[in-house]
Amino acid sequence: MNWTLNNLDLIREYTLNHVQLAIVPIVLSFVLALPLGWLANRTRWSRVVVITTGSVLYTIPSLPLFVILPTILPTRVLDETNLVVALTIYGVAIMTRSAADALAAVEPTTVDAASAIGFSAAGRFFRVELPLAGPVLLAGIRVVSVSTIALVSVGVIIGSENLGFLFADGKRRGLLEQVVVGILISLLLALVFDLLIVALGKLLMPWTRGDRTFSRRGAALVEPDPAGPIAGDGPSLESSALEPAPTQGRAR
């Protein structure tokens, strides 16, 4: 406990930096994945391209990506922007699959009904499809959130000053307490982010509050997580991006 009490400032500084590094990728992933997910549902071919690219990007191991990015981007070697870009790439890779499936899962009947009533294409997207796809999108962004927060710590290997430092330094100096504190705070952060996202979901989708069916469905749909981004939808026969056959209009 001694170490912790003596180093509260350090802990706070690294935690804050960790949070800052995690927020931008999470938000960006959501924003970027929506159009990509929509694109993936347009044609069989576009789905293949989008999903495969996402899968391949996700398989790139994080450490070399952090190191290689400064050579591709106009960033300097130690800029934390490299970290943010890499995390966004992973986040988009995960989220695009989710977004594509979420939008595909909207009942075609409902969408047709909306057109029949007179919604324009944009109106249909924002006021019918998007809200209906909400729960699955939420599940996807929760996965992105957890994974991003965990990945930020790997950035310490390129000198990023975040909670990962607590693990690395703790190990270098044989200070177990420091490592434990690092892990606990990471877990705490992941939990807080998750609660915030769920709260945001309830705020934006009031129709899901208290609705057992919906929340169960939401929960069930979260489990596509066995689906990471690649296996993408582990739970579905639709299998991998490496297979060309899309199946649409399929509720998960």
Place this chain on the structure above:
Amino acid sequence: MLSTSRLSRLGVAALGIGLATTLAACGSSDPTAAGDSSEGGGGETVVVGSFAFPESEILGEIYAQALEANGVDVETRFNIGPRQQTIPALQDGSINLMPEYNGNLLAYYDPEYTERTTADVDAALVDAVAADNLEILDSAEAEDKDAYVVTRATADAAGLTSIGDLAGFTPFTLGANPQMAELGYGIPGLESFYGVNVADVTFLPIEDFGGPDTVKALVDDTVQVADIFTTSPAIRSEDLVVLEDPENMISSQNVIPLIAKSAVTDQIRETLNSISAELTTDDLIALRERVEGDEKASASTAATDWLEDKGLL
């Protein structure tokens, strides 16, 4: 049209996310953005870097705190990695001051270097680093060298006292940071300076620069020889034997400040030189003992105490 309640919900959500993202983006905009390095002559923020091992962090803290006490604007980016990451960082302006080791620094620029004494190495460095618009200041008496280390038991059993004895000790496994596979005083050096048959030397790369993993590997006999730095508290605590280097394969390794020409001022020179004047090898050992030994003091505390002790703060 959107109902009022829905509008307000969306509004709140958008505001919240927007706020969070902006704060994050602003906050994470690179704090180490040292000014445009084309502005010669200093006056810009000094960003102090360090290697990814405690001793370097301590030295970085010493530099940073002393400079700050003398009115210089200082930021720190410690634990960056090996020279292969710190030199590019100096080159692109991410950092502009590093606590370096003269011999290894020269080796980075000139792998075939022949200078061995402190004076010779320092002299050769001036030109070597100038190509990158860097400057070296005074070197300290304090030295921290790579060393080939074995356990007392191994030394006694095989009669090892100097590196040359390793020639008769093969086959063995060497544990060291990855760079040792190619450094002039690493595996190639074993062969060229001491005639060790390196084909019989198995190399186990360990990422912690003579830190706890390397020590453990040596003590557990996973490796029989390890590269552990001479100021390591483990040498005393584990009763390890540092093999002698009569051929001077490993040159002087004095602590020396390496600074960007664009960032240096006379004030900075004076401050850093006064640190070099006071820093001894025993100081390094004691500092490391405080940070890595039982006390587990933070690098920053150990640095502050040392500076106060020497009247530099």
Place this chain on the structure above:
Amino acid sequence: MGPFLSALRWITDGANWQAGSRSPLPIQDRLVEHLTYTAIAVVIAALIALPLGFLIGHTGKGRQFVIGFTGAMRAVPTLGLLFFLLMVFGYFLSFDTAPIVGATISFVVLAIPSMLAGAYSGLESVDRQTIDAARANGMTEWQILCRVEIPLGLPLIIGGVRASVLQVIATVTIASYAGLGGLGRIITSGIGFADYDLILGGALLVTALALAVDAVFAVLQRLTATRGLTDGTQGPRRSIRPRSGAGSSTTPATSGGTARTPPRASIDA
């Protein structure tokens, strides 16, 4: 493109595949190590996660608790856990064994959540009517599990394993910081030398390995898909939607359910 091509050339250079080369080479040794660590972790995780997942899926009990728990497991930073375990085991295990034990446990923790989820959602995706029919036929719970639920749920179960394996492959890359081998050692040596051939080459090898394994699992999933059940109506939706409703969910044969269903054609779904 330049560095990329250079890395490709490095990978295909025979000199880097010579047995007996100095670490981090030869490539094949690192590949084998990488696969070995992955395999060990996946097998152990499967031994824990699959039975547990089947139990939850079959009895429907403990679901909420397990979901919460695995959510927390996913949130554990693997690097942190790895270092923690290394330090703890380092006190009483030798340098040779501590990393293997610590790393294996970390990778198992990483692998369990996805496998668990795949297992119980696989079981939950089986039509309740089918299970009821099996029960009505006098099958014991155990028989139902082994002869009905698992075979029908296989694609999702395999999907869960697949996701786990991929995550582990990607994460084993950091095992070199624990003193282990694997393709990560090529990458970290590359970082140590600022040698982009090594860094990129190692990264490409890991990526290629992951994609190859993914393809194998994809085939497995296809193969285990039970004929007569469509892709179009598989999924947890079955256990939630009222059976008397849109009805189509129970007519596998007629919904023309092959993977080639064009988008939006199944208005009846």
